[in-house]
Amino acid sequence: MDSLVEIDDDTVLTEYLVDMLHKIFDPLPVPMILIDKDSKVRMINQVFADFLGYPKSYIIGKPVAEIDKNTRFPFVLKTKKSEIAWKHKFGNGRTAIVHRIVVLDEQGEVKYAVGMVLFEDLDQFKDIIEKNKLLENEVHLYKSQLKEMYGAKYSWDTIIGNSPKMSQTKFIAKRAAQSISNVLILGESGTGKELFAHAIHNDSARNHMPFVKVNCAAIPSELLESELFGYEEGAFTGAKKGGKIGKFELANGGSIFLDEIGDMPLKMQAKLLRVLQEREFERVGGNRTVKIDLRVIAATNKDLQRLIAEGKFREDLYYRLNVMTIEIPPLRERVEDIEEITIKLMEKLSNQLGIYVPKISKKALELLKSYSWPGNVRELENVLERAINLTETDTILPIHLPLYITQNKRKIDPNSIDSLQNLLEQTEREAIKSCLEYTNGNKLKTAKILNISRTNLYSKIEKYGLE
Numbered sequence: 127m128d129s130l131v132e133i134d135d136d137t138v139l140t141e142y143l144v145d146m147l148h149k150i151f152d153p154l155p156v157p158m159i160l161i162d163k164d165s166k167v168r169m170i171n172q173v174f175a176d177f178l179g180y181p182k183s184y185i186i187g188k189p190v191a192e193i194d195k196n197t198r199f200p201f202v203l204k205t206k207k208s209e210i211a212w213k214h215k216f217g218n219g220r221t222a223i224v225h226r227i228v229v230l231d232e233q234g235e236v237k238y239a240v241g242m243v244l245f246e247d248l249d250q251f252k253d254i255i256e257k258n259k260l261l262e263n264e265v266h267l268y269k270s271q272l273k274e275m276y277g278a279k280y281s282w283d284t285i286i287g288n289s290p291k292m293s294q295t296k297f298i299a300k301r302a303a304q305s306i307s308n309v310l311i312l313g314e315s316g317t318g319k320e321l322f323a324h325a326i327h328n329d330s331a332r333n334h335m336p337f338v339k340v341n342c343a344a345i346p347s348e349l350l351e352s353e354l355f356g357y358e359e360g361a362f363t364g365a366k367k368g369g370k371i372g373k374f375e376l377a378n379g380g381s382i383f384l385d386e387i388g389d390m391p392l393k394m395q396a397k398l399l400r401v402l403q404e405r406e407f408e409r410v411g412g413n414r415t416v417k418i419d420l421r422v423i424a425a426t427n428k429d430l431q432r433l434i435a436e437g438k439f440r441e442d443l444y445y446r447l448n449v450m451t452i453e454i455p456p457l458r459e460r461v462e463d464i465e466e467i468t469i470k471l472m473e474k475l476s477n478q479l480g481i482y483v484p485k486i487s488k489k490a491l492e493l494l495k496s497y498s499w500p501g502n503v504r505e506l507e508n509v510l511e512r513a514i515n516l517t518e519t520d521t522i523l524p525i526h527l528p529l530y531i532t533q534n535k536r537k538i539d540p541n542s543i544d545s546l547q548n549l550l551e552q553t554e555r556e557a558i559k560s561c562l563e564y565t566n567g568n569k570l571k572t573a574k575i576l577n578i579s580r581t582n583l584y585s586k587i588e589k590y591g592l593e
């Protein structure tokens with residue numbers, strides 16, 4: 127193409143060169159034309175000559191205006207400004223989208239110009255624009271869905287509760303968010319471990335990167351490995367063509383939330399330990415090492431120490447994870463939060479259900495406060511949803527609450543029992559608390575109801591911090 131540079135020099139534009147240009151451009155299905163600085167046609171390929179309806183031999187050497195009376199080339203050569211994707215109506219009545227490109231020399235003088243027809247059929251052009259728009263919209267949609275799937279949805283504001291215990295927990299969690307260490311969130315089922323995991327990611331330096339959740343208990347153990355680490359093509363029968371990226375790679379740069387870590391099979395724990403230590407792994411069926419940089423936020427409602435003693439959880443993994451530990455107190459240990467949580471959840475549920483129930487009677491609230499909530503906030507949310515559905519006014523009354531709450535016959539959730547001793551102590555604490563409330567704090571009366579000595583009552587009040 128070097129010869130083209132000299133095209134304005136008639137001595138260089140030999141027949142041989144024009145012949146060469148035709149040889150190059152004739153087979154192309156894109157109509158092309160070469161105009162010199164005097165607006166004369168120097169080269170036109172076959173498809174363009176056919177389009178204009180003249181033989182090539184007639185066109186070559188003629189001023190372009192003689193071939194197309196509507197041509198803008200003389201103007202473009204004068205202004206030295208190329209025109210890209212212009213709609214043009216040719217002298218023969220045909221309309222198309224064209225480029226007119228002016229080529230200048232080092233001094234900024236015109237050397238030649240090239241013309242090109244992009245689309246003759248304008249509908250075809252419109253189609254492409256439409257398709258492009260559609261694709262752009264699709265990309266936009268997928269991007270936002272991806273963010274929804276792999277983004278953290280909750281922040282500190284969504285975690286309700288300002289009791290001393292909850293404030294302390296949030297304080298530690300905020301510190302954990304700022305650190306780069308792994309985080310272990312402990313707490314009974316329904317206490318808000320997932321909320322905390324989202325909020326920690328959202329408040330960390332990695333918040334613009336993905337937050338990927340894996341429920342270790344929900345994925346069958348034989349699938350967990352490929353879910354976490356991905357696999358190479360042909361790794362096993364039924365493996366997808368091209369392989370599959372695993373959750374660790376998806377979370378690269380961000381955080382991976384390993385929920386129910388206590389349920390992770392031992393084999394997988396060993397692999398996870400390696401990822402935590404070496405920050406690398408191989409996909410299933412592959413030998414290429416994948417390097418990753420992510421933070422692990424793990425959560426469980428299981429007693430990991432007990433699992434270690436039973437040989438079901440690796441001690442070394444426990445110590446790796448147990449760097450920043452957040453223990454979320456069960457709802458029964460932060461009764462002060464129940465009112466605020468109830469009010470805010472009623473607001474949220476009213477919106478979701480489209481039933482406006484903003485109030486709760488004093489008695490109903492008292493009942494909620496004296497219940498022990500083995501299912502924690504999740505259970506409270508369910509009870510409120512049921513009540514909102516039952517009420518016919520704007521207020522939740524005791525009658526809208528389940529019998530086991532109004533009669534305070536506590537259902538004991540086997541999963542929430544860590545030991546009989548603890549369960550007995552909890553029951554004892556609640557019994558003393560409700561008697562003290564009933565007697566307005568009169569210790570003599572309380573000791574009588576409970577049939578214990580006053581000294582015994584005093585020591586229990588101190589033990590359970592009921593003063």
Ligand SMILES: Nc1ncnc2c1ncn2[C@@H]1O[C@H](COP(=O)(O)OP(=O)(O)OP(=O)(O)O)[C@@H](O)[C@H]1O
Nearest residue numbers: 284285286314315316317318319320321427503504
């Ligand atoms: N402090 C809180 N404020 C508002 N909503 C809460 C709070 N804690 C929990 N919830 C709500 O309770 C439900 C359960 O929360 P979440 O799933 O985070 O609990 P979890 O501890 O991860 O439970 P599990 O161990 O069963 O997975 C959710 O609907 C959540 O929005």
